[in-house]
Amino acid sequence: MPFDNGFAELPPAFYTRRMPTPLPAPYFVAASARAAQLVGLDAADLAIDDFVAVFTGNEVPSRAQPLAAVYSGHQFGHWAGQLGDGRAILLGDIAGPQGRMELQLKGAGMTPYSRMGDGRAVLRSSIREFLCSEAMAALGVPTTRALVVTGSNKGVIRETMETAAVVTRMAPSFVRFGSFEHWRYRDKPEELRILADYVIKTFYPDLSGAPNPYLALLEEVTRRTGILIAHWQAVGFMHGVMNTDNMSILGITLDYGPFGFMESFDVDHICNHTDQGGRYSYANQVPVGHWNCYALANALLPLIDDQEAAQAALDVYIDAYGTKFDELLHAKLGLTTTHEGDRALADAMFQLMQDNKVDFTLFFRRLGDLRLDVAESEREAADAPLRDLFLDRPAFDAWTAQYRARLRQEGSVDAARRVAMHAVNPKYILRNYLAQVAIEKAQNGDYSEVARLLSVLERPFDDQPEHEAYAALPPDWAAHLEVSCSS
Structure with a gap:
């Protein structure tokens, strides 16, 4: 695997080199052929032992430089201090037909940023992230991607005893709003500048010639974030935990945990059982997205050095969101004027x-x-x-x-x-009960439903009469399903 290591070229303060912690007797659960194409891989190969070992963290490709990144963030509106990749290890990036993608193993063991955690992910949450990443991509929503899920019978304690798994997720970058907040709150202007220059050079090269590239970066990220939230609202997606450490500097959906798709419409619906105050309800996603951009602006302010200009840059959020949501809603209603x-x-x-x-x-x-x-x-x-x-x-x-x-x-x-x-209103979405059925079968050693559900979700706008049951109203028992931050 021809890994490069763009993020690893940053100074050591930005990460800790950390090898994945192997899992006993890893096995293949599922892979996405569409995601595999993005990095020049054949999904059929991902089931063979060598690839299973790599994507579980039991073997490391020679050109990879595994690391865990440091960042901080606001969680539920409160400053949480240092966070970081507590259970994710970046292998490096691979060039594909549509550009470079970083490959990250989520659930690959403890890191210096694990805090009180065990560094592991469970099969349940890994399947949810895998399926939703690919479902969102098929819906046309900007998102990280999921390449493969592997599992192990090693026990992991959550609310109950579960089994371990690793999901390999991909994105051009996993830099977050909280990556900038980390250096701002530590009063480290040089590190803040290094990170901003890296992001601009690597992902926003057109901004380098702007009169104030850091101001231009804030405005572009704010614009992309507004567009992203418009996509969420248009498909009824609720992220569930819109902390600043879960907001991508590229304006893509990042970190699938207690997410949910709207079923019975309720503008105040809360998909995250942990979110008792409703901060991340469906209705609040729009203002919280804007609030998160303010947090990013505060982090970048030492570089921008113009508070009024930073405030003006944040104003693009409302226009970007409003324009995109209006466009999407008109299309959903079949209105061409x-x-x-x-x-x-x-x-x-x-x-x-x-x-x-x-x-x-x-x-x-x-x-x-x-x-x-x-x-x-x-x-x-x-x-x-x-x-x-x-x-x-x-x-x-x-x-x-x-x-x-x-x-x-x-x-x-x-x-x-x-x-x-x-063509714009999906027939199939990842309802929680559909994910639960696939998870329960997988927990009993049957991974066929994960693959079958993925194949349905990859074509959400097609009629697929043979899969009509996947488009039905949820059964009564689904009303009792709850997802939380541990999901």
């Missing part, structure tokens, strides 16, 4: 969904099948698949009358609109 009343129409729709606790994904998917060319006498029957999601049918009828009028206003054609809407 923008009219003055669109905001009111969308607000009424979300309120109707809230009042009726309508499944987020099914609503938008079935909305694409709504017909304009239907006789009034046949309308109720034609609308039934969508209408039956609502308890308040008269309210649904009133809203769809407004929606149909808006579609006619722009001369919408049913067939073309259906194709366009189904």
